[in-house]
Amino acid sequence: MKTLQRRKANKNILPYIVKDLRQLQHSYMPFIQNGGLFIESGQDYKMGEEFFLLLTLLDETEQIPLAVKVVWLASKDVKAPHKPGIGVQFLDIESPCKNKIETYLTGLLSSPTATATL
Numbered sequence: 001m002k003t004l005q006r007r008k009a010n011k012n013i014l015p016y017i018v019k020d021l022r023q024l025q026h027s028y029m030p031f032i033q034n035g036g037l038f039i040e041s042g043q044d045y046k047m048g049e050e051f052f053l054l055l056t057l058l059d060e061t062e063q064i065p066l067a068v069k070v071v072w073l074a075s076k077d078v079k080a081p082h083k084p085g086i087g088v089q090f091l092d093i094e095s096p097c098k099n100k101i102e103t104y105l106t107g108l109l110s111s112p113t114a115t116a117t118l
Contacts, residue, residue: 012051012052013051013052013053013054014039014041014051014052014053014054015053015054015056015063016037016039016053016054016055016056017056018055018056018057018058019058020058021058021104021105024057024058024101024104024105025105026038027039028101028105029072029087030102032071032087032089032090033089034089034090034091034092034093034095034098035089035090035095035097035098035101035102036068036071036072036087036088036089036090037053037055037068037087037088038072038074038085038086038087038088039053039085039086039087039088040083040084040085041084041085041086042076042084045070045073045086046070047070047071047073048069048070048071049069049070050067050068050069050070050091051067051068052065052066052067052068053065053066053067053068053088054066055097057100057101057104058104064097064100066090066091066092066095066097067090067091067092068088068089068090068091069088069089069091070086070087070088071087071088071089072086072087072088073086073087074086074087
């Protein structure tokens with residue numbers, strides 16, 4: 001896993017809990033290399049900023065630590081139905097998280113349902 005420089009404690013690690021398949025489908029970004037997630041957030045991030053995401057998927061009890069990089073910004077001025085937040089790319093090329101997410105979303109990835117980013 002990639003080593004990141006220590007920064008402010010409030011932005012170095014971000015916990016993110018995905019409670020159901022609808023939320024996972026809504027936030028997953030399969031078009032990002034290595035996979036990624038859109039995370040609703042009011043905090044200010046910059047493109048290219050790196051940090052750790054502590055991801056909890058559905059009913060799993062274990063958090064998955066992921067090194068991520070900001071690749072998408074939705075400002076506070078974004079128009080409904082979209083929400084402000086960030087899109088993050090998984091930095092670990094061999095991350096089992098992408099495969100795990102896509103297994104959960106089997107059959108839903110080609111669905112015409114709107115997502116947080118498209």
